[in-house]
Amino acid sequence: EPEVTQTPSHQVTQMGQEVILRCVPISNHLYFYWYRQILGQKVEFLVSFYNNEISEKSEIFDDQFSVERPDGSNFTLKIRSTKLEDSAMYFCASSEGSEETQYFGPGTRLLVL
Amino acid sequence: KQEVTQIPAALSVPEGENLVLNCSFTDSAIYNLQWFRQDPGKGLTSLLLIQSSQREQTSGRLNASLDKSSGRSTLYIAASQPGDSATYLCAVRRSGYSTLTFGKGTMLLVSP
Numbered sequence: 001e002p003e004v005t006q007t008p009s010h011q012v013t014q015m016g017q018e019v020i021l022r023c024v025p026i027s028n029h030l031y032f033y034w035y036r037q038i039l040g041q042k043v044e045f046l047v048s049f050y051n052n053e054i055s056e057k058s059e060i061f062d063d064q065f066s067v068e069r070p071d072g073s074n075f076t077l078k079i080r081s082t083k084l085e086d087s088a089m090y091f092c093a094s095s096e097g098s099e100e101t102q103y104f105g106p107g108t109r110l111l112v113l
Numbered sequence: 114k115q116e117v118t119q120i121p122a123a124l125s126v127p128e129g130e131n132l133v134l135n136c137s138f139t140d141s142a143i144y145n146l147q148w149f150r151q152d153p154g155k156g157l158t159s160l161l162l163i164q165s166s167q168r169e170q171t172s173g174r175l176n177a178s179l180d181k182s183s184g185r186s187t188l189y190i191a192a193s194q195p196g197d198s199a200t201y202l203c204a205v206r207r208s209g210y211s212t213l214t215f216g217k218g219t220m221l222l223v224s225p
Contacts, residue, residue, distance in 0.1 A: 106156040
């Protein structure tokens, strides 16, 4: 069964450093998403992406964040200058249509020191 | 702003029991509701998606119901097994948007 994959599974970085989280969505899906979950808190929406542009974003998704689909298979989330409060599990998801079931990847656990 | 609440926060039951997990949401203008399972330190596995026009959806031992007007959904698990132990999350999608708003989840422990 096709699944969403994410790399790396864990990343430790120093405050102020740039990180890039990578995702490979399910191949025939057209909508892509990033969510995050701070330890002990709810899963929160960050951004959705369709047709090579951002379709929706939350107030969390400020200028420090950017997304890109650099080729036909990868979908990336970049955090330009990490802060301590960016420490969280980051989930990528994809769906066939905007209102279809979203399938989530296993997540990348980011720790900012 | 949509708020999603799940009760109880944690539940412990012996194997074989039937159980109900509750989810409530404040804005009834939803397009659909999705139930997920999350194992510790892992990603989210989609269990059921129920459209706003539907009253319930079933998959194996799982049955999800939706009462959109009252802002409630339940997930019924029949004949629970230790392998069902996980955190169960509900998430709603607003009409016209693709984003999901999540509850905090119910942590379920099924003991043998």
